[in-house]
Amino acid sequence: METVYFVNGFLEAGKTTFIKELIGRESFRISGKTLILLCEEGDLEYDEDELAATDSVIEVIEEEEDFNEENIATLEKKHKPERIIVEFNGMWDRKKLEFPWDWDDIIEIAVFDAATFKLYSDNMRPLLAEQVRHAELIMFYKSDEVRDKLASYARNIKAINNGAAFVFRGEKGDIILDPDENLPYDIKADELFLDDESFAVMCMDSLERYKVYEGKKVHFKACVYKMKDGGDFEFIAGRQIMTCCEADMSFTGIICGYQKAYELENKEWVEISGILKVRFDEIMQRDIPVCRVIALKRVDAPEVEIISLL
Secondary structure (H helix, E strand, O other): OOOOEEOOOOOOHHHHHHHHHHHOOOOHOOOOOOOEEOOOOOOOOOOHHHHOOOOOOEEEEOHHOOOOOHHHHHHHHHHHEEEEEEOOOOOOOHHHOOOOOOOEEEEEEEEEEEEHHHHHHHOOHHHHHHHOOOOOEEEOOOHHHHHHHHHHHHHOOOOOOOOEEEEEEEEEEEEEOOOOOOOOOOOOOOOEEEEEHHHHHHHHHHHHHHHHHOEEEEEEEEEEEEOOOOOOOOEEEEEEEEEEEOEEEEEEEEEEOOOOHHHOOOEEEEEEEEEEEEEEEEEOOEEEEEEEEEEEEEOOOOOOOEEEEE
């Protein structure tokens, strides 16, 4: 089996639009049949002439329990496709999904309607988080309707899947975001006073754009995580981030250099003032941001220890 494109998202998110664009690309028109497994039918339908022109065929899977290895194997045997596109039902549980054993090249794409993204985030967070978690590409349609929210959406999704690429599609084409746009602090300032959300954003953004942050003075509250190989003079200042529920969290933090790190207890809370520096990390084999602590004091844990971004 060649590549499987697994396209997930809620009803009317734009999954069919994305797939129609995909099979219509000249680069996609290679020899062999494309099998589209349609698990949800929205308002937009596939054109029979378009399907014929791209040597594509549709099989409808209406029930969640029918999306199984045995049924899919039967459809593969029937059509003998060179590639498969799955238009998945966003209300089905991706977390419980098991792919056929021979699907060894799967590209997952999560598709969202930017105008309704917050509604689904507020009311169906666990399902949305699972759509995002394994995706290599996050596609937002109707992005110009909520232009001022896009950077926030991107940051929140990165808390779940920091490696995904983003495309924000508007009526006149793709919207390119300024990386500094809508950050919860002024990145041009020499000194950053970080609340919970700002600290999480700083940790994620500085890992990607460490040069922008070098030399900045930062102030934040975090929990101490002692490092096994950090010696007496380093620890990680970090926070847990809730991605969909308290049972499903990710961690973000920054390595801190502190002359009295050996005096700190694991999991105690501290307020830190420090200077961000860049150094090469031997384990990660790349430059990373670190915080050189210039002032530290022990404090009580916050009333809400977990940061919620999504």
